[in-house]
Amino acid sequence: MSEKKQRANHDSAWKDILDVYFKEFMEFFYPVIAKKIDWSTNYEALDKELQTITTTATIGKRFVDKLFKVKTLEGHEEVILIHVEIQGKKEEEFSLRLFQYYYRLFEKHGHSILTLAILTDGNTNWHPKNYQKQVLGLSILNFNFQTNKLLDYRKNKQELETTINPFGIVVLVQLAAIETKGNPQGRYEMKNKITRLLLKKGYKKDYILNLFKVIDWGLVLPPDLKFQYNNDIEQLKGEEGMSYVLSAVREEIEKNHQSWLQQGLQQGIEQGEQSKALAIATIARNLLKQKVALSTIKTATGLSERELLELEDA
Numbered sequence: 001m002s003e004k005k006q007r008a009n010h011d012s013a014w015k016d017i018l019d020v021y022f023k024e025f026m027e028f029f030y031p032v033i034a035k036k037i038d039w040s041t042n043y044e045a046l047d048k049e050l051q052t053i054t055t056t057a058t059i060g061k062r063f064v065d066k067l068f069k070v071k072t073l074e075g076h077e078e079v080i081l082i083h084v085e086i087q088g089k090k091e092e093e094f095s096l097r098l099f100q101y102y103y104r105l106f107e108k109h110g111h112s113i114l115t116l117a118i119l120t121d122g123n124t125n126w127h128p129k130n131y132q133k134q135v136l137g138l139s140i141l142n143f144n145f146q147t148n149k150l151l152d153y154r155k156n157k158q159e160l161e162t163t164i165n166p167f168g169i170v171v172l173v174q175l176a177a178i179e180t181k182g183n184p185q186g187r188y189e190m191k192n193k194i195t196r197l198l199l200k201k202g203y204k205k206d207y208i209l210n211l212f213k214v215i216d217w218g219l220v221l222p223p224d225l226k227f228q229y230n231n232d233i234e235q236l237k238g239e240e241g242m243s244y245v246l247s248a249v250r251e252e253i254e255k256n257h258q259s260w261l262q263q264g265l266q267q268g269i270e271q272g273e274q275s276k277a278l279a280i281a282t283i284a285r286n287l288l289k290q291k292v293a294l295s296t297i298k299t300a301t302g303l304s305e306r307e308l309l310e311l312e313d314a
Helices: 003-020 022-029 047-054 094-109 150-162 167-179 184-199 205-218 223-238 243-270 276-289 294-301 305-313
Strands: 064-071 079-087 112-119 130-135 138-144 146-149
Touching: 003 022, 003 064, 003 079, 003 205, 022 167, 047 064, 047 094, 079 094, 094 112, 094 130, 094 138, 112 150, 146 150, 150 167, 167 184, 167 205, 184 205, 184 223, 223 276, 276 294, 276 305, 294 305
Parallel strands: 079 112, 112 146
Antiparallel strands: 064 079, 130 138
């Protein structure tokens, strides 16, 4: 999978999880602020409003931005805007860009604004917290934003594993992605571990599906290990308490399976490790062993049902 595609999947997973679990996000990363929000009234996502601001920004490339309107428990200031930024790499003018968004949002809406930033990168030396401006040695501006560096959670992995808050899983995935970069086998093992942890949490089906997307998109595996991971999930059906969620997970795997097959086939051909015919046959046999639907294998490989049955009997 290309780096661009991985970034798109990373962004999509974060956007989806923030849309559904914004309250849990605030309770996990910003508990003091969360206690001051009136969660008995519905919060409002203002993505289109934010888009009009960010598309005209003069610098930087945004990754994930979300804007929410919430009511507070503070009597004198009932409505505020919360701008959430998920930043995946070091950006020299990151602080300036957040300030640009802040003043444009304030100019347009007039509400008080909180800017929150989650830093998901692996750079231990980068942790911006404000934007300052001086003129002739005089301080004329000090814009502060609240940040959380996910690397700082490495010392709290046991708490991440035990918390019922879904963002415990999200942070574990991000840490695993950083720690296993360039180590496919290690990433496969961590993906297995976190998936098992998710399935044992006792979450409802929608929680399972939403968090599985975060795991699947956050911990990208090469084709051979993707197939093995799929097979490992299949084996869980015999474990007590797992069967009720496996159908939901398998549905999500099936959605991605065809693209995985094509990627694995193309990789084998490009590397010249085997002929096209042998590559197709090898992949088809592996999928037959994993009990993947014949229709899925036919679409991915171009083989007929008769040819697949012959491979299965061989």
